[in-house]
Amino acid sequence: MSTANLDPTLNTHGAHAAEHEEEDHRMFGFIVFLLSESVIFLSFFVGYTVYKTNIPDWLPAGVEGLEVREPLINTIVLVSSSFVIYFAERFLHKENLWGFRAFWLLTMAMGSFFLYGQAVEWMGLPFGFTDGVFGGTFYLLTGFHGLHVMTGVLLQGIMLGRSFLPNNYAGGEFGVAATSLFWHFVDVIWIILFILIYVWQ
């Protein structure tokens, strides 16, 4: 190590060490990022609450309220998927690759089901994005969260693909851990969102 700086031919060695170190810090950095990300959601939630408590005719004309049944099913699916992904991770730690893949795929399916359910709900709603502040905040919140779910499913797809790469699954560990942390995060956000929008009507 000590000569790494002096001799440019040895620089690759230094680069390797740096890469290893980078790997170690990733999870810390990722958590820091998620904390920051949660402030965006928090801002939207605060905005929603301020609007809802201050605007007298909150719902656009002709809108009674939101249907809760389908979103509730969606919620149950999403929340359960947090457990499923936890087991997938456990399988990976026990080096049971097929167990990991199966549960991982199941998580992806549940995530996709959630997105599908949300699309169906959006399609059936009698108000749009530009229908007052209610419409605006509703689509803003659910849409922004939906984008996160989509990102989560995409990341899961990448991790699944990587598990089929030859050699081993080395290097994928951080990806899996981070993806699953992200998934729990998206899940918690949804619970708050669900209570705010659907329960507190």
Place this chain on the structure above:
Amino acid sequence: MSNASLEAIAAKSGQPFPGAPNNWQRFFSFSTDHKVIGIQYIVTAFVFFLIGGLLAMVMRGELITPEADLVDRTVYNALFTMHGTIMLFMWTFPVLNGLANYLVPLQIGARDMAFPRLNAAAFWLVPVFGILLMVSFFVPGGPSQSGWWAYPPVSLQNPTGNLINGQVLWLLAVALSGVSSIMGAVNFVTTIFRMRAPGMGWFRMPAFCWTVLSAQMIQLFGLPALTAGAVMLLLDLTVGTSFFDPARGGDPVLYQHFFWFYSHPAVYVIILPVFGMFSEIFPVYARKPLFGYKFVVVSSVIITMLSGVVWVHHMFASGTPSWMRMLFMFSTMLISVPTGVKVFAWVATVWGGKLRLDTPMLFALGGLICFLFAGITGIMLGAVPFDIHVNNTYFVVGHFHYVIYGATVMGVYAAIYHWFPKMTGHMYYEGLGKLHFALTFIGVNLNFFPMHPLGLMGMPRRVASYDPEFAYWNVIASLGGFLLGVSTLPFILNMISSWILGKRAPANPWNAIGLEWLISSPPPVENFEEIPLVVSGPYGYGSHEPLVANHPAGELNSEHS
């Protein structure tokens, strides 16, 4: 580039290490070396500083006479909007990020930032959103005219009815700048938490790193609020939602909350690293330890925490209920306590020291004087009755330019001169430096002091023409402004000529204490041959305690606390 050619370049330039920063092509490439990225940030920032400064010159040209004769009112609106935006988002944040990028890994004994590629990506976003902003000069209707706060409903007006107008580009640029800053903040926080050299406990870390950590924490937890507001405004403007449109049920004051929840703490993102620079520079040129190091550090943390609870002082005149005004008035006053602690510590550091008045010290002292003045007017503004009186007058403009030009620009100049030998391996020209200081210090006071009497007399801000009774002070301010414009010339001349021709700098030209001064100037690619083992605090001037142990850290199983 092959190793052979790297070595040839190194031999020619007399650099001790191949690829050291005098190889100028590196600065135009996608490098992941934090030192290259740091300098890239700084240089980019100064390009925009000149553009923003040029706009300021036009404004001061307009204001030298009472009539709106040089530019018309719409153009003037665009000028102050773009001037403010460029100076804040394109100069202040990038230049401070650049200095932090350069210095933090060196000062904590790390080889690089935690995420070198993320670091480079965050930097390259800066020219991207800079260009976005510049493009807005050429779209129909011109650039945004709603001020750098972009308050709705003014910012919601769309004179041309186009989807792409100056305001939309402005919002995109600000959002991108937020993305870049958050990427940077994740990197800084991770680096400082995880990559300190063995033996460097929290209370052995240089004060500058502490202030960077505090400032980046504010970025992490404040910026998302601004981003949320910007996204909603963008949707209002493009998609047709009505979050902030009062005519359609929206709430423009909510935007102000989102905006100031970030933008007040943002003033600490700006000033805290400057405090850090003061804390690094005074001990060196006074040859004394930093007085009350722990108090200086802890006060940064307290300022960071308090900064999140004072934002409403920007909204005293926004129909805010009285109980809320009172609450925020007190929290604002409270911040002056930890700030006062710092000022006291610097004064005590300098007091009775054997002062060496090199350019960095001159700029630091000048910056401190301006900051003291700004602090006094700031406390005045924190008092609700006074603020309501001078709100939106030139008094406010004078106050914040003392902070931002007097303290921040001068603090940054101090830091650049102080670390210039380290960064480039060359000494700057002292005579040019002193000339630069004299012009700047006189210019700042000529330009910005008159704004206080103007404000008290009632001259409103953001106006292209004014009552002739204000002419006297405005002429002085304009002359000061042009002097400030001139002051940048010796600076640029100095930087370029001494970088190329200046005499070679030793590793530690100032006899300073700190890890960055233990390695060659400029530092080698991975900073440290051996990661040092830190055995004492950073400000042991006058004592004979060593800063690092002679043993390489790897041989000892020391604890990383």
